[in-house]
Amino acid sequence: MNENTIPIRFDHSTAADEIAQRWDKAGCSHAEVNPNKKPYSIVIPPPNVTGALHLGHGLNNTLQDILIRTKRMQGFEALWMPGTDHAGIATQAVVERRLKEQENLSRHDIGREGLVERIWSWKDQYEKRIIGQLQRMGCSCDWRRTRFTLDPTCAAAVRATFFDLFQKQLIYRGKRLVNWDTFLQTAVSNDEVENVTKKGHFYHFRYPVIDPKPGEPEFVEIATTRPETMLGDTAVAVHPDPSAALDRVANELQEKLVAASAKEKTDVQAQIDALAKRRESMLPKLIQLRDMAADGRQLMLPLVNREIPLVTDEWAKPELGSGCVKITPAHDPNDYEVGQRQELPMINILNPDGTINSVAPAYEGLTIPQARKQVVADLDEAGLLGDIEDRDIEMPLSDRSKTAIEPYLADQWFVKMDELAQSAMDAVSDERVKIFPTRYRKGYLDWLGEKRDWPVSRQLWWGHRIPIWSATFETEAEANAIVDKAKSLAGDDQISAAVQPNADGESFNVFVCLRNEDSPLEPKLEALRLVRDADVLDTWFSSALWPHSTLGWPQKSAELDYFYPTSTLCTSRDIITLWVARMVLMGLNNLGEIPFDQVYIHPTILDGHGERMSKSKGNGVDPIDVIEKFGPDALRFGLTEIATETQDVRMPVQYECPHCEKLVDQTKKNRTATTIDCPECKKTFSTQWAESEADKQHPKAAVVSEKFENSRNFVNKFWNASRFVLMNLEGFTPQAIDVAKLPVEDRWLLSRLATVTRQVTDAIEHFRFAEARSVIYDFAWNEFCSFYVEIAKPRLADEKERSLSQNVIVHGLDTLLKLLHPITPFVTESIWGFLNEIAPTRGLDRKPASELLMVAPWPESDSSHNDAAIERQFSEFQQVVVAIRQIRASQSIKPQETVPVSLTCSESSQALLAPMSTYFAGLAGADVLAIGPEVEAFETDAPLTIPGIGIEVHVDLEKFIDVEAELSRLEKLLGQIIKQVAGKESKLANENFVSRAPADVVEKERSSLTDLIARRESVEADIKKLREKASSD
């Protein structure tokens, strides 16, 4: 092979595709049940089909691929199960929003079937894109097994699970205050709500007291940020012991005062004073109100003219506002709890679309902002409106629709968590499931420990429809009769029915769950006036089954037997509770076994400003953009670099100017711009936000990160080192190698390979990905390329040495290719192909190489090759090379000049360095004239003593001398040595150190000091000599 056979750069844009096809054709990533091998399996955290993947997914999947490729090479039957998630609310929201924007239609305009059809086509489009992204990244998933959380296989698992839980009475229906998205008209989970602070008002109202006794106030004042909710008020609360409550607050403030800094003190003191004043002016009235409440006084709720009680509850804060608080149990989470404690009626004032309902006929049909305005105006007219203050208010916004969330009382299906949660806690507590890093255990256990029931219904059309048919009856007997009829339709493996009384106790619900989809029992149930539930299940319900549903459960498949429990789950920390915990409890419920042995939590990628990456912010980076600019290997190598044990990593984001390829930093300002002017070439480019025709005229910039540039450079470096080896393999013949007889550099290489193999293997197996990368990066670049390849050059040119040298260097390359393959699969596979052409049989074992690197056996670390003495000796050689280079640089000696060098050293160093002396020519441009204990300095000498090993390097400067430069080098060196001597002396003068530190540490310091003093004297002598020479010239 020559320089024309192999291009000077690895052309990933043409090679990657071809390599991927070869892998695919050979079925390398397909796993089958194989009793001859041990299984290793990973299920992908299914990316949701809402949008394309960004670098966070890139990281997640790169790490999984590193694990799966390593295990595959280690001889495991390695299955990486791929697939995507239907992401119920997120996907429906995106499609609905587009429907509104592009066609001005709502989901009701096109109906359930129409909407679901559109979502499916969205899903098809994005699933294709996502899988394409993963494939271009080189992810070696078993694509033939690709699943989707809504496909028939997963649906069967969902149905089986739901039926089972229903039968075990772990599923029930209840009214709960939910986060209601009035745009999507569904409940959303807490995780889908974000709180924003907005400017609003704090309105004071007066509610009349009914029949006040003499001396009692005629009005009670309350305040609210949401006036319209007063239509649903069912009480006003006052604190049961206002005096004690005020005392407690005062005590807290006193404690705060003691701990406060001087700056804060005045502020805290002011609060204390205000509280004392308040106590004086308001306490008697609050006590009076408390007594009125105890006496059962009623208030007249204005506008709706409803009598509501004055109650005592600790939720009322005597230190705030009027000390009284209105209670709207159906529209506020705190009030809901008060309502439950006080057994208050819960009055829902909203229609599902967020307009006021018939509870308040005068306001019916008004939107919330309209109703707010009207209520305030009407109260004003009635003379019941007090002050209106400006105030910052926290407003919950739906992540999905970006509209305001309303607390809303709705019927929801719940999964009872008590025992299920406990089982999942036990699995982690007793380490059947191990979480890495271990700090994440706490969050998992704390969250499950709350054992909050899981609301699983979503008022959506996209998802697994809840398989329950229900009807309401006035008497229990009627309900029971229907249950009996339903049960008589089929066996209890097919149908399950239950009666649940309504909260009001005046009606009875019948719920019937069917085991099978499209069951012939459905029309029979409908004949009994039972109606199928319109809701669908929370997406996490199906994701929770992922490790077993993808393997075919509830069918008893061979795959399930062989690959379940899976080995490792690799995910990010934000879904430890939502997903990981639920997989554990569902796995235990459905199979009685944990879903995976290990959970590895990788860091979260933030942008350069410390913000989470997201497409909607404009700071999301598409892995494809990075691949196109830097290549898939560079993407993976760079992502591996950031996979440390930390929890967040920053990834600065840049635009790549399409005109001049300059990388332009993304700022908070320019990331929302539609066009940007390149600071380099001054031309304009557009961004993802460009919409107008004028903006779109400008070419669009890819969004990338310079983080990958270094990785691209590494890939290139490695490619070229391989290219060099390949170009020097002419006439390659495998030959037997007697390790003991190899020259130092070869034994050094073998020793280092053994160490690096062990380190890389160990790091990957313990999820220390960044460490694996850096070990291999440092070794490949700074040892293999910088030293071994350089030394090999003269040997490969020497006919007598060529064959042996070829054999050793090929063995080194072969090992490196294997170790690097999980991280950079494409470039290594490409080189492997070339290597197979010219050296199909190679390595110390002289075995034929596998056709594809992807399925080659993982290298074993041969500890018999580890040789500490050889490594130490080689290090001396390296240090001498560096010393010569330093002298050359300080004298500005041109690279093409060869300098005469002599080395004064011990006999043992001489024995090592003598056979390697010719290598100094290539590595340091040095002609080594003499080596040994008796070797003396040159007449015009530049000396450098290497600390620790006592080798004196002498360079003959006769032809080159620059006295000033040399003096300045020596003086700088002397300065450093003097500083170090002083440090050591003071340390050793410290009696405490000498007597208390371990003897070996003290001894080390002593000998180091002796060494330093000798060097100081030597440098001082050199300076003196040089000065004398300079003055005599």
Added chain:
RNA sequence: GGGCGAUUGGCUCAGUUGGUUAGAGCGCUGCUUUCACACGGCAGAGGUCACUGGUUCGAAUCCAGUAUCGCCCA
């Protein structure tokens, strides 16, 4: 309010159980382009390891507190 984490050269980050002169990449300075690689090579400058206290013969590392920032949960 609670939990978790971060703070190390201009930037992004390593730093294993405390122990020579705290490392890397990018950027910067100087030299370098026939001889695998300029996406390269060689040399160099640049850090009181956020702050305060403590433990210790010895602290970037252990402990306590403070500040700033981030993420998660209420």
